[in-house]
Amino acid sequence: MVYYGPSRGCETCKRRRKKCDETRPSCLRCITAQRTCGGYEDGTNCMFRQYDGQDGDPVPFKSMARKCSLPVRVSGPGIDKPQEISDEKVEEFALRAFFYDYCIISTNHSLSRGYFDGLELMVQRLGWQSDLAKACKAVGFATHGTKLYRPGLMRKAEVFYYTLLGSLAKAIADPAFVKTTESLMIAVLLGLYEMIMAGDSYPGNHNAHARGVAAILQIENSPLELFGAIRSSHPIVRKNGIRNPGPFPTLYSDDASQSLNNLLLIFGSLWRQANALLADPLTGLDNLHQLKCEATALDQAFVRWEQARAEDFKPWEVGQVSGGQEAKLGVGYWPGRVDTYFDLYVAGVWNTYRAARLLLLDLVLKLSTILNDGHMHGSGYQETLRLVEDMVSSIPFHLAEDIQVFLRGLENGYGVGKKNVLATIEPGRPVGGLLLMHPLYVVSKLSIVPQQLREYLRDSLEWIAKHMAIGQASIFAKIPEIHEEYLADGCTLVWAGMLV
Structure with missing residues (x-):
């Protein structure tokens, strides 16, 4: 589906006669220049060209998408x-x-x-x-x-x-x-x-x-x-x-074997094999050593996938959350980077990749402990923290209605340094929470992730359930074992x- 019209840029870039990068909901050019992004034309006025699977002719249509404007119900008939x-x-x-x-x-x-x-x-x-x-x-x-x-x-x-x-x-x-x-x-x-x-x-x-x-x-x-x-x-x-090409196609690469689709398929097979071997008390050390070698090799293949991504596909840092004195951090306000992405699909792909890699690193570190070989502990924990921090940096983008409004709140000191006050963000589209909640749950269960971060991820799941109305996220947040x-x-x- 390709936009069909005189201009695809945000209103600010069109006014300034600048080329817009078209990132949604706010373009990176505006964010980088610290300008207010005027957003994009209303969905009803947006014409898209969708290609008919029958004869290949383009079929233009106007989207009828509209944000629900109903308020929260108050009591009364x-x-x-x-x-x-x-x-x-x-x-x-x-x-x-x-x-x-x-x-x-x-x-x-x-x-x-x-x-x-x-x-x-x-x-x-x-x-x-x-x-x-x-x-x-x-x-x-x-x-x-x-x-x-x-x-x-x-x-x-x-x-x-x-x-x-x-x-x-x-x-x-x-x-x-x-x-x-x-x-x-x-x-x-x-x-x-x-x-x-x-x-x-x-x-x-x-x-x-x-x-x-x-x-x-x-x-x-x-x-x-x-x-x-x-x-x-x-x-x-x-x-x-x-x-x-599948849910996670090969992007900017001719090597289909290195697509995320293929790597996840291999990961699934390896994960089932690992569960069977670790559950069998008769499994020999040679088999566990071989399993660790395969897991390490697959992890390196994931690393190569990350390194091969086009710059436009990678996350982009747009702000920082400063450390405050709150008794408990509000969702979206974990100290560190705030990243933005081309769209929510791209952010979802990255977090699927991160969750798979974190599972692999957890497995490698667990096998290293059993084999007592001392390998991977230092670098493995360091990479674990990087991946979790990358995931946490994506949470505001997934959950906020407008990342620009969220960033302006940070500039005004909202949610920073206020004791016992939980900052909150304006909830965005539920699809953001839908694409985020499974990776959050998987990572929240890993012992290699620091306890405070795991609690924050569970708080984020509870927030998704409450503000985006996806009840299953509450189950992920509260039930110890799913x-x-x-x-x-x-x-x-x-x-x-x-x-x-």
């Missing part, structure tokens, strides 16, 4: 929906809010795949009353019903959800429907609904929808198996008649959103 607004209009608002909250439209496919990038166009083609549109509405109503304490919206979400369960069960009986991207996206969205509705007393049934995704793609129920579907060029994951299958099913659903 008749607050959820003013009587003069029709149900049809309320559903339209829910759909527009969903597109704003969860769709990342890539403006440069050589850098970013976006997230649910082609979903809005699919809904336009199928119609506003299609099952796919209803699935989007269910997620939109669930998100804002939860976040704004509006039970009327939550009831609407529930009605859409259970209606879709019935119609989807009938549709799956049709082999032609199962082979469509529509069926895949409905399964993903229903799983996302369950992740939103999950909580301390209700872990959610997203695993059933993850199994549905696996059945549609004819793969085993594992997030890493998505790469297998991509490798086999499954018809659903082919875009515009060409092979889908079953690996529960975690893997969530990753399957999140990563599948990158395939459309």
Whole structure:
């Protein structure tokens, strides 16, 4: 999807007649020059060129995405929906809010795949009353019903959800429907609904929808198996008649073996092997030594992936959070760098990479301790701290509505040096929390990560649950041990959103 119009730059760069780097939500040129970024044209006025998979002709369309402007509900009857607004209009608002909250439209496919990038166009083609549109509405109503304490919206979400369960069960009986991207996206969205509705007393049934995704793609129920579907060029994951590069494509490199897709696939196999060997009391030291060699070699392959990234793809430091005297740090205000990225998809890719590397380093250090070889301890812990700090530096970008506003707050001393006062940030789009929460959870469980940092990561998960209405993040924050299958099913659903 490519922007189609006279200019793609932010309003400030267009006024100054300067070339804009188009970073969202605020461009790096403005941030670097300490100017206020005027933002980009409203979503309704943005014309995109989407390519039709049937004949390759460009099909322009206007995005209807809009931020929900409803306030948090106050007590009293008749607050959820003013009587003069029709149900049809309320559903339209829910759909527009969903597109704003969860769709990342890539403006440069050589850098970013976006997230649910082609979903809005699919809904336009199928119609506003299609099952796919209803699935989007269910997620939109669930998100804002939860976040704004509006039970009327939550009831609407529930009605859409259970209606879709019935119609989807009938549709799956049709082999032609199962082979469509529509069926895949409905399964993903229903799983996302369950992740939103999950909580301390209700872990959610997203695993059933993850199994549905696996059945549609004819793969085993594992997030890493998505790469297998991509490798086999499954018809659903082919875009515009060409092979889908996968959730994490090779960027600026002709070596497909060094893509993050491939490295994660190898990591999954190695991780399963490590769990089996470490659980077997009869495992010999030679096998453990060989496992450590393989893990170290894979870690170096990850390092080469990082070093080979284009500069535009790498994070960019835009500010610093100073150390304060707060009894407890507010989420987003951990002392250190503040980084920005090309978009939230790119930030999500980096944090997936960091979480995988941290798991590998934890394994290498654990094996070094068992083998008592003394290797990797100093450099391994140093690299661990760097990777965790990089992840922490991305949290404001993932969670803030506008990184420029956040930075101006830092300049004004907000959240710095105030005892017993927790600074807060204006919550951004829920998709930022969705792409961040699994890496946060994985890293928060590693013993090689300092305890205070682990507590901060758990606080960040709780913040995502409260302010972005993704209930599963609260489970990650509070429950000591999460079953690996529960975690893997969530990753399957999140990563599948990158395939459309």
